[in-house]
Amino acid sequence: xxxxxxxxxxLVKRTGEKVFLECVQDMDHENMFWYRQDPGLGxxxxxxxxxxxxxxxxxxxxxxxxxxxxxxxxxxxxxxASTNQTSMYLxxxxxxxxxxxxxxxxxxxxxxx
Amino acid sequence: xxxxxxxPQALSIQEGENATMNCSYKTxxxxxxxxRQNSGRGLVHLILIRSNERExxxxxxxxxxDTSKKSSSLLITASRAADTASYFCATDIGIxxxxxxxxxxxx
Numbered sequence: 001x002x003x004x005x006x007x008x009x010x011l012v013k014r015t016g017e018k019v020f021l022e023c024v025q026d027m028d029h030e031n032m033f034w035y036r037q038d039p040g041l042g043x044x045x046x047x048x049x050x051x052x053x054x055x056x057x058x059x060x061x062x063x064x065x066x067x068x069x070x071x072x073x074x075x076x077x078x079x080x081a082s083t084n085q086t087s088m089y090l091x092x093x094x095x096x097x098x099x100x101x102x103x104x105x106x107x108x109x110x111x112x113x
Numbered sequence: 114x115x116x117x118x119x120x121p122q123a124l125s126i127q128e129g130e131n132a133t134m135n136c137s138y139k140t141x142x143x144x145x146x147x148x149r150q151n152s153g154r155g156l157v158h159l160i161l162i163r164s165n166e167r168e169x170x171x172x173x174x175x176x177x178x179d180t181s182k183k184s185s186s187l188l189i190t191a192s193r194a195a196d197t198a199s200y201f202c203a204t205d206i207g208i209x210x211x212x213x214x215x216x217x218x219x220x
Contacts, residue, residue, distance in 0.1 A: 004155070027181075042212030043156075059209075090155055093217065101146060102203070104155030 006105035015113050019078040021108050023091030031094045033102065034058075034066060036049050036087040043090065049074055050097055058093035063093070082113045119202055119214040127219050132189040134214040136202035138181075142202075145178060146203045147187050150213070158200060192218045 007022035027030065033048040035058075045069030046065040055066050063085060067075045074093075078085055088109050092102040120135045136145065144163045145163055148156040162169045162178045163186065169176045175188040199213040 040212065043210040045209065051148060088153075092156075096144070101158035102156070104150075104157070106155045109153075 002104040004093055004103050006107050006108045009106060011108060013081050013109045013110065015112060017081050019081045019110065021076040021089050021110070022071055023074045023076070024072050025093040025103070026072065027095065027103065028071065029093035029095050029103075030067065030071070031097050033092040034064075034074065034076045035090045035092065036060070037090055038087050044078065047071060052095055054076060083112050086110060086112045119200065119211045121214060122212070123215045123217070125219055126192060126219040128194060130192055132192050132196070134187050134200055134216070136185045136187070138202075138204040138213060139182045139183065141151055142180070142204050143183050147176060148198045148203060150201065153197070171191055194218050194220060
């Protein structure tokens, strides 16, 4: 069964802390994505990656960076967390870029105090 | 950026009734996908319809696509309590989502 695993379901961090959100997929998918989801705003794409060490900015990359050193792992990094980054973060992966369905993790709810 | 916009934002119906939600998008697409999200969980893929298709069925789901109007609809027939969720459409290369329709099935 396909699986996308996000390392933490709930995190509480302080302003200025460096935050790592990890995502691992076991489907050998080329493409991986990070979204944030906020009430009234829906899902917004932060970054995506179509290959190891490759990354592309989405709609809202400011304040975030990503790392993809291995095919199965895609990390989202908040270099200096701020309160406006309090959100639900969703990771997804897909086999084909353009026609394939996205498989989502369960989400990581981050609170920045 | 391309984006699907779902309508209505929220919908409450009685169990057993049909639920229809709509999605409009801005530019040409190759396909359109619908996803479901239960509260506090990740999204689950429901169905994909290609730009050269007009209608597609999957169980109690029926999706239509009108590329001339840049719109799609998702019909859930004979709704059940378990259908209570948010529903999203995703356009273009399947990575741009709208804000979703929150569906609530009343017992």
